[in-house]
Amino acid sequence: MIGRLNHVAIAVRDIAKASAVYRDTLGAEVSEKVAQPDHGVSTVFIHLPNTKIELLEPLGEGSPIAKFLDKNPDGGIHHVCYEVDDIKAARDKLKADGARVLGDGEPKIGAHGKPVLFLHPKDFCGTLVELEQA
Ligand SMILES: CC[C@@H](C(=O)O)C(=O)SCCNC(=O)CCNC(=O)[C@H](O)C(C)(C)COP(=O)(O)OP(=O)(O)OC[C@H]1O[C@@H](n2cnc3c(N)ncnc32)[C@H](O)[C@@H]1OP(=O)(O)O
Numbered sequence: 001m002i003g004r005l006n007h008v009a010i011a012v013r014d015i016a017k018a019s020a021v022y023r024d025t026l027g028a029e030v031s032e033k034v035a036q037p038d039h040g041v042s043t044v045f046i047h048l049p050n051t052k053i054e055l056l057e058p059l060g061e062g063s064p065i066a067k068f069l070d071k072n073p074d075g076g077i078h079h080v081c082y083e084v085d086d087i088k089a090a091r092d093k094l095k096a097d098g099a100r101v102l103g104d105g106e107p108k109i110g111a112h113g114k115p116v117l118f119l120h121p122k123d124f125c126g127t128l129v130e131l132e133q134a
Pocket residue numbers: 009036039041043054056064065067068077078079081102103109110111112116118120121122126127128130
């Protein structure tokens with residue numbers, strides 16, 4: 001069902017500082033910061049030849065990455081995002097198999113303008129999984 005690795009997300013407290021590490025120390029191509037108010041985060045994408053790194057910084061009250069950063073104050077890998085051809089078909093199969101789809105279960109539009117869903121980390125080897133429609 002899952003296809004390409006779309007991105008690996010890293011949660012950070014200071015996205016400007018993290019962007020500088022990737023741009024200046026690691027020599028990567030780094031995008032501008034974009035606010036994603038529907039998701040409670042700001043994002044920066046690092047473009048690598050075979051995938052992307054998504055830097056996440058909390059935005060507003062009740063950000064979904066706030067607790068994660070409380071537990072991991074230096075930041076850390078927050079989720080992996082896999083592409084699927086049909087996100088609603090993937091959701092329905094995963095639910096039928098007993099996996100927990102987060103939120104209200106309806107896809108939201110993600111950072112790439114495509115539908116995304118999140119799956120509970122306890123059902124996927126301790127890793128929060130994002131699905132993005134290819
Ligand atoms: C920009 C848009 C989009 C894109 O297009 O790329 C994005 O990436 S948005 C990214 C941010 N959005 C989300 O993360 C949405 C989904 N997340 C959630 O619904 C919640 O954050 C959560 C995963 C259900 C966690 O809930 P929370 O209340 O924050 O924490 P808990 O303490 O209740 O966590 C329960 C349990 O799970 C462990 N956990 C939490 N987060 C992670 C994680 N990222 N990776 C691995 N494990 C995680 C947490 O430690 C708890 O475990 P125990 O302590 O053992 O109970």
